[in-house]
Amino acid sequence: MGSGNWSTTVYGAAEDYRAASGTSAFDYSDRLTASAPRHTWAAHPSLDPKGLTVRESRDSDEHPTSLALSVVFDVTGSMRTVPRVLQTKLPELFGLLLRKGYTEHPQILFGAVGDATCDRVPLQLGQFESDNRMDDDLGNILLEGGGGGQLTESYELALYAMARHTSIDCHERRGRRGYLFLIGDEMPYGKVKAREVREVFGDEIGEDIPTAAILAEVQRTFDVYFIVPAGAAHVGNADVLGTWRKLLGQNVIELDDLGAVCETIALTVGLGEEAIDLASGLDDLADIGSDAGAAVGKALATLGQGSGTVARSSAPLLDDVPGASGTIRL
Amino acid sequence: MHTIVVDLGYGDAGKGTVVDRLCARPPGAEPVTAVVRFNGGAQAAHNVVTADGRHHTFAQFGSGTFSGVATHLSRLMLVDPLALAAEARHLAGLGVPAPLALLTVDRRALLTTPYHAAANQARERARGTARHGSCGMGIGETAAYALAHPADAPTAGDAASRTELRRKLTLLRDRLTDELGPLGAPPVDACLDAFAAFAGQVTLVDERYLPRLLRRGPVVFEGAQGVLLDEWYGFHPYTTWSTTTFEGAETLLAEADRPHGAALRLGVVRTYTTRHGPGPLVTEDPALTASLPEPHNGHGRWQGAFRAGHFDAPAHRYAVEVCGGVDGLAVTHLDAPSRHSGLGIVRGYHTADGGPMSRIPAAADAPGDLDRQQRLTDVLLTARPDAAQSPGRDPHTWTEALTEALSAPVLMESYGPTTADKVYGGGGSRAAAELIPPGSRNRCPETSPAGR
Numbered sequence: 001m002g003s004g005n006w007s008t009t010v011y012g013a014a015e016d017y018r019a020a021s022g023t024s025a026f027d028y029s030d031r032l033t034a035s036a037p038r039h040t041w042a043a044h045p046s047l048d049p050k051g052l053t054v055r056e057s058r059d060s061d062e063h064p065t066s067l068a069l070s071v072v073f074d075v076t077g078s079m080r081t082v083p084r085v086l087q088t089k090l091p092e093l094f095g096l097l098l099r100k101g102y103t104e105h106p107q108i109l110f111g112a113v114g115d116a117t118c119d120r121v122p123l124q125l126g127q128f129e130s131d132n133r134m135d136d137d138l139g140n141i142l143l144e145g146g147g148g149g150q151l152t153e154s155y156e157l158a159l160y161a162m163a164r165h166t167s168i169d170c171h172e173r174r175g176r177r178g179y180l181f182l183i184g185d186e187m188p189y190g191k192v193k194a195r196e197v198r199e200v201f202g203d204e205i206g207e208d209i210p211t212a213a214i215l216a217e218v219q220r221t222f223d224v225y226f227i228v229p230a231g232a233a234h235v236g237n238a239d240v241l242g243t244w245r246k247l248l249g250q251n252v253i254e255l256d257d258l259g260a261v262c263e264t265i266a267l268t269v270g271l272g273e274e275a276i277d278l279a280s281g282l283d284d285l286a287d288i289g290s291d292a293g294a295a296v297g298k299a300l301a302t303l304g305q306g307s308g309t310v311a312r313s314s315a316p317l318l319d320d321v322p323g324a325s326g327t328i329r330l
Numbered sequence: 331m332h333t334i335v336v337d338l339g340y341g342d343a344g345k346g347t348v349v350d351r352l353c354a355r356p357p358g359a360e361p362v363t364a365v366v367r368f369n370g371g372a373q374a375a376h377n378v379v380t381a382d383g384r385h386h387t388f389a390q391f392g393s394g395t396f397s398g399v400a401t402h403l404s405r406l407m408l409v410d411p412l413a414l415a416a417e418a419r420h421l422a423g424l425g426v427p428a429p430l431a432l433l434t435v436d437r438r439a440l441l442t443t444p445y446h447a448a449a450n451q452a453r454e455r456a457r458g459t460a461r462h463g464s465c466g467m468g469i470g471e472t473a474a475y476a477l478a479h480p481a482d483a484p485t486a487g488d489a490a491s492r493t494e495l496r497r498k499l500t501l502l503r504d505r506l507t508d509e510l511g512p513l514g515a516p517p518v519d520a521c522l523d524a525f526a527a528f529a530g531q532v533t534l535v536d537e538r539y540l541p542r543l544l545r546r547g548p549v550v551f552e553g554a555q556g557v558l559l560d561e562w563y564g565f566h567p568y569t570t571w572s573t574t575t576f577e578g579a580e581t582l583l584a585e586a587d588r589p590h591g592a593a594l595r596l597g598v599v600r601t602y603t604t605r606h607g608p609g610p611l612v613t614e615d616p617a618l619t620a621s622l623p624e625p626h627n628g629h630g631r632w633q634g635a636f637r638a639g640h641f642d643a644p645a646h647r648y649a650v651e652v653c654g655g656v657d658g659l660a661v662t663h664l665d666a667p668s669r670h671s672g673l674g675i676v677r678g679y680h681t682a683d684g685g686p687m688s689r690i691p692a693a694a695d696a697p698g699d700l701d702r703q704q705r706l707t708d709v710l711l712t713a714r715p716d717a718a719q720s721p722g723r724d725p726h727t728w729t730e731a732l733t734e735a736l737s738a739p740v741l742m743e744s745y746g747p748t749t750a751d752k753v754y755g756g757g758g759s760r761a762a763a764e765l766i767p768p769g770s771r772n773r774c775p776e777t778s779p780a781g782r
Contacts, residue, residue, distance in 0.1 A: 009416075009444070010412060010520045014415075014523045017527030018527055033422070080416045145420055
């Protein structure tokens, strides 16, 4: 249990109690969950993957070298208050990427995953946007808070969507892969199930696709990362980490301060784009007055080794143990 | 009539789903007034799945919440306001309107704080491979600190006073830090904010509340953990720092001047025996662990693995005996025997020296002798189970076998996770079971309530 974990728990609790007395930030989710019975809950029309053709990231005169960046987070109950914190933090991401010039023309898609076996809304996907319309998508995400409690969520449906329903110029025109960040605390199911694909997308795929196979497909066009944030229920679960490490190797990032999620993503992109090494990235964070350096440095320690392309160190990320110094980040 | 629901095993038998069913009263029946928690704290994990597929793991909220039944956290409960906030948030997300409004908390209930949890984790980590299987949430620390420093232990009532709470939290943090070194826990001011917010949102009540509640209508007392984990009767040191028998509920009933026998004592068992974390589980069978998937219990970070074995008749008989007998049983997972034909009942063991053992002896003379309990643990850790005998695939032969093994009638049968999967009263005589007259107790004949 890192200290970051405590900070989210304590502040999260205070906010939860305050929220219970009235106000809260996330309109669509709060209005829907407060006013409608659960069986009627549905994704906001702008985020519903049913009948999805493609989500496009395109070059334009204004953005001649677009870079596709997807951030899809788990909104099930085991994530506790994490999705809400993400909703407040992620709008900074765009600005962060631009400020130090890690990439000039990011186009960001936000999405959310749940559990297709028991949730009303197992997948929500916005559009790749390069302006504040992405904030609208983020605000419209339904925080269903369900999930099945079996340590699996339907991340594989997000992989399927990214593999089969995106078209991104950075790859198609320039051979540069985009980035996909999944944020969660559970394992994917072993297969993309044809039945669920039919229900969620309306696609007929004939037979199930093993998750490893759909991942390989995604990885042709996206570098895929999995971020396990502090404050979720299954943080540190060996099965979850083991499963994702088997799938993604070193691209599994344990982050013990949720407040640093944007910085973590930005620096990962900076590293991947070879714009920086980890040390200069951390300097950049200090430059812009961010206090996330320590958490980001720890989270990305194994990614930041070496220069150029992202290093694949074989050193395992260890169990996080509170620092002997007892330092507390709040 | 009030009902006390207690798990006769090592926890995870299905108290949550049983309480949920008791609270889902048919139209016209007298509604349950409240669920009362009388032991343990936020480490409880009682899973309830509604008919429309919503799932919540109840920790401090009572498992009748989906039916709109209020929860009272009694003076015997250890209240964790941070975990409570997260739980309320999840319930709200599942469509429970204003969950905190359903809650009353006795001012005398002890508070579990991040300092207790951090100390718990520090100690458990130091035990290395000899971990006790603690949940790492500070429950034992809360109880221990209150015993050592009764006047300084923070209570729910203190949360309403920043001055008093600051004094107690600071003292607590300093004492634990002196003992264990720096704790990964937040500053006192951050805790004060959260705890004050807690006091502002839940209804804090005094000792007059529960007696009124008990007069108003039927109450379900929801136990936590299981009798085989009891602090005094469990197999030391693999126990929880909590009285997991009926005793706490009976104490509260007595304080409210309810006559002895005012509540139905319902013991929950599953058709196979499970244990989360280390400690004796004589009937353990790795093949069963593998073939009986556990939807809501994974490998706990602090607790360790989830283990399964055949129904352990000696251990459950022991539980019935030490807790002073039960009026009836709620049997869960009755759908398992038809799907796993290898499932059976173990009626005896062989100890390490080869001797047969059909009964685990309860300490009739000196309950709470932990050296004795430790010796019992040593025997059980090396005992080998006799061959499991299967009552067959028919659930009714199972309920008959369990009635015979534990000398108590089966009053509720559960075949699945939701309320709709339960039969109360067995064989359709639900109404009769719901109104079992207090005089008709059918307690385990061998029972000589230990230490009572």
